Amino acid sequence: MLRNGPDAFGWVTILLHWTIAILIAGLLVLGYVMTRPDIDPVLQFDLFQWHKSFGFTALGLAAIRAVWWLAGRHPASVAGLSTPERHASFAVHILLLCLTLAVPVTGWALASASTLDIPSFYFNLVVIPHLPLAKSAVAEALWTTAHAVLAYGLAGLVLLHAGAALHHHFIRHDAVLVRMLRNRWRDG
Ligand code: HEM
């Protein structure tokens, strides 16, 4: 029930999937809004701190998710998928897993490389140390570009992925979306 079954996702996978999905959707919108040039600087500072706190939360959950994915069983594909479809969905899932790690890590790197040296307060509770990276305007600009490119790349892939899930549900009427929404595996 908690773990994945031979053809069903367990609750841990399902809960991690939707929590991370909601966090990432929010972080994409927040990241876009807080970097608009006409934003009030005081509001911008607060939004950056919220973005970093939720971003670190996404990173922690994505790391747990990656370990869970590597250690656990992968349910068989839904019946009726062709071999190219199975390969394509597997490739997109691997890329999504990698990007959910790489995007926050590049965010952490850009905050660490900044010459402003602003600490990352995790929800005002603890300070998360910077990564041991050289601080310079060039390094910060490079990590900022990497973070933005990977984040918007992730957004594009999520749209593709969600579109495929909706296509399966509403056009092909198969179990692809439903099995990521509820758990039918009873013996694990
Ligand atoms: C999955 C997690 C994350 C997502 C989806 C995400 C997404 C984004 C997006 C879309 C932007 C706007 C890019 C632009 O238009 O220029 C942005 C900017 C930014 N992010 Fe993230 N981010 C994540 C995690 C993090 C983390 C963990 C940190 C730091 C600890 C961080 C720090 C920043 C900073 C400082 C900026 C502003 C960069 C600038 O000065 O232009 N992000 N993020």
Ligand code: HEM
């Ligand atoms: C940031 C957003 C998202 C990320 C990072 C993400 C990531 C992933 C990953 C890595 C998997 C593979 C799961 C595994 O094999 O353990 C997966 C599966 C799945 N996702 Fe997402 N997802 C996101 C959003 C969505 C949305 C919005 C939908 C639906 C509208 C969706 C529907 C599904 C479905 C139905 C599966 C199961 C596919 C199958 O049966 O193999 N995902 N997702």
